[in-house]
Amino acid sequence: MQFLGIMAQIWSRYWTLFLKGFQMTILMGLMTVAISTVFGALLALMRRSNFGIGKFKPLRAIVVAYVEVIRGTPILLQLYFFYFMLPQWLPFMNLSEFTCVMTACCVNSTAYVCEIIRAGIQAVDYGQTEAARSLGLNSRQTMTHVVLPQAVKNILPALCNEFVAIVKETSLASTFFIGELMTQFRTINGITFRVLEPLTIVGIIYFIVTFTLSKFIAVLERRMSASER
Amino acid sequence: MNGNQEVIRVEDLHKSFGSLHVLKGVSEVIHKGEVVSIIGPSGGGKSTLLRCLNLLEVPESGHIYFEGVDITDKNIDINLHRQKMGMVFQHFNVFSNLTVGKNITLAPVLLGKKKQAEADEMAKDLLNRVGLLDKIDQYPNKLSGGQKQRLAIVRALAMEPEVMLFDEPTSALDPEMVGEVLQVIKQLVKTGMTTVIVTHEMGFAKEVSDRVFFMDGGILAEKGTPDEVFNYPQNPRTQEFLSKVLY
Numbered sequence: 001m002q003f004l005g006i007m008a009q010i011w012s013r014y015w016t017l018f019l020k021g022f023q024m025t026i027l028m029g030l031m032t033v034a035i036s037t038v039f040g041a042l043l044a045l046m047r048r049s050n051f052g053i054g055k056f057k058p059l060r061a062i063v064v065a066y067v068e069v070i071r072g073t074p075i076l077l078q079l080y081f082f083y084f085m086l087p088q089w090l091p092f093m094n095l096s097e098f099t100c101v102m103t104a105c106c107v108n109s110t111a112y113v114c115e116i117i118r119a120g121i122q123a124v125d126y127g128q129t130e131a132a133r134s135l136g137l138n139s140r141q142t143m144t145h146v147v148l149p150q151a152v153k154n155i156l157p158a159l160c161n162e163f164v165a166i167v168k169e170t171s172l173a174s175t176f177f178i179g180e181l182m183t184q185f186r187t188i189n190g191i192t193f194r195v196l197e198p199l200t201i202v203g204i205i206y207f208i209v210t211f212t213l214s215k216f217i218a219v220l221e222r223r224m225s226a227s228e229r
Numbered sequence: 230m231n232g233n234q235e236v237i238r239v240e241d242l243h244k245s246f247g248s249l250h251v252l253k254g255v256s257e258v259i260h261k262g263e264v265v266s267i268i269g270p271s272g273g274g275k276s277t278l279l280r281c282l283n284l285l286e287v288p289e290s291g292h293i294y295f296e297g298v299d300i301t302d303k304n305i306d307i308n309l310h311r312q313k314m315g316m317v318f319q320h321f322n323v324f325s326n327l328t329v330g331k332n333i334t335l336a337p338v339l340l341g342k343k344k345q346a347e348a349d350e351m352a353k354d355l356l357n358r359v360g361l362l363d364k365i366d367q368y369p370n371k372l373s374g375g376q377k378q379r380l381a382i383v384r385a386l387a388m389e390p391e392v393m394l395f396d397e398p399t400s401a402l403d404p405e406m407v408g409e410v411l412q413v414i415k416q417l418v419k420t421g422m423t424t425v426i427v428t429h430e431m432g433f434a435k436e437v438s439d440r441v442f443f444m445d446g447g448i449l450a451e452k453g454t455p456d457e458v459f460n461y462p463q464n465p466r467t468q469e470f471l472s473k474v475l476y
């Protein structure tokens with residue numbers, strides 16, 4: 001009971017901090033998903049391109065290497081890397097900590113989104129492409145009018161899942177005191193010397209966000225398969 | 230056969246998938262208005278040959294002339310030639326993201342052959358001909374297999390092709406739906422459309438074809454009129470195949 005009492009006290013005294021952290025977390029999540037969707041789509045197209053010098057397909061090779069490296073290293077390491085690397089390599093740009101951390105998040109997420117989009121396109125029956133091509137559509141027309149509209153059904157739910165994952169991963173940015181939820185926990189922890197109570201509050205907020213999103217995804221998936229039936 | 234105008238000329242066509250040599254030198258000429266059926270055992274190269282005709286499969290060597298133009302030439306815009314060759318697939322491949330009507334109008338409108346309003350009119354007309362007019366605003370997932378295949382046929386016809394290629398159009402259908410699709414093809418053939426059909430429906434091939442090719446082991450092992458091929462086959466492989474097939 002004492003636990004709940006302290007939690008209520010902390011909430012009533014510091015709710016503005018939690019709110020700020022919540023806003024920051026959502027902002028980072030949305031920005032990351034938006035940016036990485038754009039770049040992920042570009043990379044997915046590069047990954048599928050047939051541009052090559054002989055057997056060697058440079059565009060494809062670059063994307064494959066990028067995706068493998070990003071997926072093969074921890075995101076915390078990537079955060080550190082960009083946090084220290086960017087200001088050192090681009091000192092004239094005066095990059096804020098937030099920019100560096102966001103860059104790391106986007107670079108990380110782009111790799112996953114690229115795979116989501118590629119898989120979504122690949123899952124569309126190849127017969128659809130053949131039928132479109134047999135009518136005389138070129139590959140771009142086939143992509144935009146036949147394949148992509150069908151691929152979106154595979155891509156959207158997976159993209160929302162990625163958003164859920166990113167929302168949770170932004171907590172790692174608290175390492176650099178970016179101001180999202182986990183950072184606020186550390187601030188409040190520093191002021192009050194309480195650990196479990198503020199941590200529980202932060203946990204509840206994270207859970208509400210991700211749970212709402214998952215429910216939303218479930219609805220989205222049901223809607224999309226409904227038009228399939 | 231009206232006239233003797235060449236539509237498709239195939240010269241010494243070879244195609245391999247990896248180490249599998251599927252087409253081993255096929256040569257043949259198909260004339261305007263001719264109806265040709267290709268029969269033969271699975272794996273004999275029938276579908277591959279048909280798919281080579283509009284370059285869905287790219288042959289390793291040999292030439293395909295369509296209305297006198299070598300479409301195996303790398304500098305040719307194959308998309309322009311594909312517009313004149315309608316193709317119908319075993320698995321229908323109707324566009325599942327588009328309504329029945331839009332399935333038909335997509336290509337003619339996109340490729341500048343027709344304005345949307347004109348194309349819509351044509352779609353109605355075509356759907357009426359195959360008894361699907363009431364489905365025009367539905368999505369293909371609401372259609373049966375036979376309906377999907379009829380839609381696929383008129384979708385190809387909407388491009389007003391010179392040739393129609395059918396790749397086992399009834400093989401994926403429930404038995405009771407085969408008839409309705411064959412009926413549509415029969416109507417089409419009567420209009421004088423140059424047609425190449427890969428099929429396992431021997432009775433149908435016998436009935437509608439001007440010529441029948443028996444394909445086995447990557448070559449056209451026997452060709453002739455339906456009477457010649459079905460009633461007096463010369464090649465022992467043809468005899469063996471036909472004796473095993475019920476029709």
